[in-house]
Amino acid sequence: MTSFVTRLTVATALLASPLLMSAAQAQDDVVNIYSYRQPDLIKPVLDAFTEETGIPTRVLFINKGLEERVQAEAENSPVDLILSTDISRLVNAKEMGITQPVEMDELNTAIPQEYRDEENNWFGLTRRGRVIYASKDRIDTDEMDYADLADEKYRGQICIRDAQHSYNLGLFGSLIARWGEEKTEQWMEGLRENLARRPDGNDRAQAQGIYSGECDLALGNTYYVGLMLTNEKEPEQQDWANAIKIIFPTIGEHGTHVNISGMALAKHAPHPDAAKKLMSFLASDEAQHIYASQVFEYPVKEGVEPSDVVKGFGELRADDLPLSEVAANRKAASEMVDRVGLNQGPTN
Amino acid sequence: MEAFLSEWRVRLKPRRIEGTRTPRDSKPLIGVGIIAALALLPIATVLLIALFGTTDTAQWAHLTTVVLPNALGTTLFLLMLVGLGTVVVGVGTAWLIATFEFPGRRLFAWMLILPIAVPPYLAAYAFAEFLAYTGPVQGALRAFFGWQSARDYWFPDIRSTAGAALVMAAVLYPYLYLATRVVFLMQGRNIADVARTLGAGAGTVFGRVLLPTARPAIVAGLALVMMETLNDIGAVEHLGVRTLTFAIYDTWLSRGSLSGAAQLAVVMMIIVFSLVLAENWARRRQSFHGTRATQMMSRPARQNLSNGRALAATCLCAIPILLGFGIPVGVLGRYAIHRSEQFFTPGMQEAITHSALLGSSVALVTVVLAFAMLAASRLERSNILAGLSRLATLGYAMPGTILGLGLLFALTSFDNALDRFLRTHLDISTGLLLSGSAIAVGYVCTARFLALADANLRSGMQKLPPDIDNAARSLGAGAGRSLFRVLLPLLKPALGTAFILVFVDTVKELSATILLRPFGFNTLATYVYENASRGAVEEGAAAALLILVLAMIPVLMLSYALGRDRPV
Numbered sequence: 034m035t036s037f038v039t040r041l042t043v044a045t046a047l048l049a050s051p052l053l054m055s056a057a058q059a060q061d062d063v064v065n066i067y068s069y070r071q072p073d074l075i076k077p078v079l080d081a082f083t084e085e086t087g088i089p090t091r092v093l094f095i096n097k098g099l100e101e102r103v104q105a106e107a108e109n110s111p112v113d114l115i116l117s118t119d120i121s122r123l124v125n126a127k128e129m130g131i132t133q134p135v136e137m138d139e140l141n142t143a144i145p146q147e148y149r150d151e152e153n154n155w156f157g158l159t160r161r162g163r164v165i166y167a168s169k170d171r172i173d174t175d176e177m178d179y180a181d182l183a184d185e186k187y188r189g190q191i192c193i194r195d196a197q198h199s200y201n202l203g204l205f206g207s208l209i210a211r212w213g214e215e216k217t218e219q220w221m222e223g224l225r226e227n228l229a230r231r232p233d234g235n236d237r238a239q240a241q242g243i244y245s246g247e248c249d250l251a252l253g254n255t256y257y258v259g260l261m262l263t264n265e266k267e268p269e270q271q272d273w274a275n276a277i278k279i280i281f282p283t284i285g286e287h288g289t290h291v292n293i294s295g296m297a298l299a300k301h302a303p304h305p306d307a308a309k310k311l312m313s314f315l316a317s318d319e320a321q322h323i324y325a326s327q328v329f330e331y332p333v334k335e336g337v338e339p340s341d342v343v344k345g346f347g348e349l350r351a352d353d354l355p356l357s358e359v360a361a362n363r364k365a366a367s368e369m370v371d372r373v374g375l376n377q378g379p380t381n
Numbered sequence: 382m383e384a385f386l387s388e389w390r391v392r393l394k395p396r397r398i399e400g401t402r403t404p405r406d407s408k409p410l411i412g413v414g415i416i417a418a419l420a421l422l423p424i425a426t427v428l429l430i431a432l433f434g435t436t437d438t439a440q441w442a443h444l445t446t447v448v449l450p451n452a453l454g455t456t457l458f459l460l461m462l463v464g465l466g467t468v469v470v471g472v473g474t475a476w477l478i479a480t481f482e483f484p485g486r487r488l489f490a491w492m493l494i495l496p497i498a499v500p501p502y503l504a505a506y507a508f509a510e511f512l513a514y515t516g517p518v519q520g521a522l523r524a525f526f527g528w529q530s531a532r533d534y535w536f537p538d539i540r541s542t543a544g545a546a547l548v549m550a551a552v553l554y555p556y557l558y559l560a561t562r563v564v565f566l567m568q569g570r571n572i573a574d575v576a577r578t579l580g581a582g583a584g585t586v587f588g589r590v591l592l593p594t595a596r597p598a599i600v601a602g603l604a605l606v607m608m609e610t611l612n613d614i615g616a617v618e619h620l621g622v623r624t625l626t627f628a629i630y631d632t633w634l635s636r637g638s639l640s641g642a643a644q645l646a647v648v649m650m651i652i653v654f655s656l657v658l659a660e661n662w663a664r665r666r667q668s669f670h671g672t673r674a675t676q677m678m679s680r681p682a683r684q685n686l687s688n689g690r691a692l693a694a695t696c697l698c699a700i701p702i703l704l705g706f707g708i709p710v711g712v713l714g715r716y717a718i719h720r721s722e723q724f725f726t727p728g729m730q731e732a733i734t735h736s737a738l739l740g741s742s743v744a745l746v747t748v749v750l751a752f753a754m755l756a757a758s759r760l761e762r763s764n765i766l767a768g769l770s771r772l773a774t775l776g777y778a779m780p781g782t783i784l785g786l787g788l789l790f791a792l793t794s795f796d797n798a799l800d801r802f803l804r805t806h807l808d809i810s811t812g813l814l815l816s817g818s819a820i821a822v823g824y825v826c827t828a829r830f831l832a833l834a835d836a837n838l839r840s841g842m843q844k845l846p847p848d849i850d851n852a853a854r855s856l857g858a859g860a861g862r863s864l865f866r867v868l869l870p871l872l873k874p875a876l877g878t879a880f881i882l883v884f885v886d887t888v889k890e891l892s893a894t895i896l897l898r899p900f901g902f903n904t905l906a907t908y909v910y911e912n913a914s915r916g917a918v919e920e921g922a923a924a925a926l927l928i929l930v931l932a933m934i935p936v937l938m939l940s941y942a943l944g945r946d947r948p949v
Binding site: 065071072073091092093094096097098100101102105106107108109110111125195197199230231232233234235237238241242245246247267269364367368371372374376377 | 443447448451514515529530531532533538540541621623630631633634635636637639789790793794796797800810812813816817896898899900901911914915916919
């Protein structure tokens with residue numbers, strides 16, 4: 034009579050057991066990574082690490098809510114290393130108390146002071162300039178100030194990705210730090226009116242917008258251009274990249290806004306030693322070189338050259354604004370975007 | 382037929398039970414109570430966070446004055462457009478199929494259901510690729526008219542509220558098609574015949590007779606469409622439409638305000654419950670049983686159309702199928718075929734295994750729980766039991782994001798408390814027992830899809846007259862024996878359907894899965910999403926195609942029942 038139920042229960046338990054396994058699975062030497070970075074982009078570096086040390090890595094890509102999840106998991110969190118694509122997430126992680134300081138000479142010598150936390154809770158790995166993509170055919174100038182993006186002469190010509198995206202919030206945050214809230218808000222209203230379409234897509238889509246003629250100017254990160262230029266699988270992306278030139282904009286006398294990707298050791302990291310090995314590897318010449326050559330970012334480490342593709346973009350002169358100020362203005366920037374209605378696109 | 386139809390519904394109000402009394406045996410009550418409590422845990426957690434979480438007043442002011450009005454406006458606009466679109470297409474095609482004879486009618490009758498197999502996020506990916514500047518449509522237009530760039534012409538933007546509405550309507554209209562078609566076929570036919578004999582033309586019959594008759598079915602179908610629209614996060618995110626669901630996600634995860642998100646979620650719950658109430662109210666008066674079996678079995682006579690009109694009817698029915706099924710399958714299928722090696726990559730194999738394991742475990746657990754609840758109410762007919770099992774199925778009406786959010790906090794709190802306790806007292810560490818494993822994902826899917834299994838078993842059970850187990854009882858079988866030896870075997874078809882439906886919905890589930898999955902646990906849905914979120918939809922196409930193929934199984938079953946073209 035109960036055999037049916039028994040069979041069901043046994044079958045369920047059998048089916049569920051592999052699901053349970055992933056919880057119980059405890060390897061001694063492994064680095065567990067929660068990453069805001071796409072697994073594909075960090076794979077080459079992680080593979081090199083595993084090859085050198087024999088320590089495997091496991092990556093869980095989370096595109097939102099990484100810090101919240103680590104906080105909820107508390108002392109039982111499986112994560113060792115947090116990888117982030119922008120400064121405010123790193124600062125946020127520190128403020129939420131989910132990171133721990135790491136004192137390692139390799140890190141301190143490899144990573145310049147402006148790209149690491151005062152208390153060594155987070156470390157920058159690569160720099161990414163938030164530059165202007167401009168149409169080769171339709172834009173004559175090679176020099177611009179971010180302020181120019183609000184100039185009426187560019188009405189209906191600008192494309193940007195979601196204004197709430199952390200790359201944009203980082204830029205807006207640094208403008209608030211440089212200009213103050215009032216001027217930045219006026220600028221943002223001007224930018225909104227200059228938009229060719231509602232903010233959308235990723236940086237790649239902005240390049241496509243210029244290629245298709247929808248817009249003449251766009252905000253984007255440098256490495257996307259490198260990725261498109263070398264895309265063998267989707268050769269049409271090379272056309273998109275070839276339609277644009279990169280302008281390194283200034284903020285008055287200051288240089289281009291630069292954000293970082295970085296890492297932080299989780300407070301309750303179950304494998305801190307292995308994770309620290311990975312951290313020092315990521316700051317090594319070898320890893321920095323892989324980053325530069327395969328992901329087209331600017332290495333943070335002095336002496337490691339950017340790739341030839343990236344050098345071809347021109348000279349990056351980075352704004353020397355401390356990154357902590359960028360992070361501190363993130364919330365103000367985010368609320369400003371809502372207030373101005375930047376994501377709704379132009380009002381007419 | 383009704384069994385098939387009702388699975389697509391949230392059945393929150395069971396049939397009124399006669400002769401209710403207070404339960405004698407408390408075991409069924411405790412059992413169902415536990416199931417209900419577990420199912421409600423995520424929702425209750427969100428409510429608690431909303432009530433007791435720390436509120437940053439400045440941020441809450443910002444949320445209510447800026448974020449909420451925008452999100453609410455966008456959401457209502459989207460709901461309105463999707464509602465309008467699905468009613469026009471769903472009711473229109475149902476009427477054509479039920480009333481007229483035209484080329485392709487028999488084929489369209491079942492093919493019109495196919496788009497329901499396409500989850501909105503996959504449809505959004507496919508539409509965005511299809512209508513993009515570099516896609517086939519604009520490419521063909523440029524080639525034909527000799528345009529050089531996007532400056533030379535205007536093309537509507539799919540990444541907009543109207544675009545999202547088009548995508549959603551294209552895959553959600555079958556809910557209305559299914560609901561109204563039955564009415565037109567069964568009940569409407571006789572009164573339509575009467576109206577015609579009194580001299581009314583086809584248009585008058587439709588507008589003055591059939592449409593009013595179908596109104597309850599339309600409201601019921603609409604409520605489901607709206608819930609699906611509200612639940613979606615993948616499509617609106619991809620198309621840049623900032624709905625309430627998106628705002629909840631964003632408030633929690635980008636603005637770091639858990640209580641703000643929970644409070645927005647409560648606003649959302651209010652909308653959802655109004656929809657549930659509307660659905661219940663509408664179905665109260667919905668009854669489409671013929672009075673006699675022979676009447677129900679009779680084939681409706683369909684009107685023949687003139688050549689021109691017949692062609693128009695054929696086109697009108699073909700368009701929704703092409704949009705809702707043709708474009709997704711075409712776009713994703715083309716990508717997948719060009720990358721057939723993807724089917725065999727380790728990542729993909731893993732995603733298939735995980736999806737299959739997750740889907741079948743959730744389906745099994747859900748079916749067992751649903752049967753337990755049903756058995757309990759068969760043994761002990763009481764209002765409390767009925768109410769509890771109704772509560773247990775509330776999860777279906779909640780967006781996966783909200784359930785996932787609640788569950789993450791409930792489970793991690795439980796895990797950490799258990800771990801601390803065991804560590805201090807027994808020196809054992811259990812770690813993140815539930816939240817650190819795929820159990821969390823399984824849990825959330827079970828809480829969400831319990832309603833599907835319940836509705837299906839319940840309608841299966843309703844077909845079995847009480848005489849059957851009464852007979853067993855009179856022959857000396859106990860309540861349990863009659864339940865397992867008599868009812869269970871008879872319910873096998875319903876159990877099977879429930880299993881398949883829950884399996885497929887679990888495989889499709891995205892929003893809660895992405896939030897709760899542990900290391901190395903990619904499902905087909907998250908595999909597609911990861912690729913789409915870095916702008917490489919084509920890399921996830923193979924997985925997307927597999928989801929579509931799986932999702933077609935219940936649709937084909939439903940089509941088979943409909944294909945016989947009479948009430949089943």
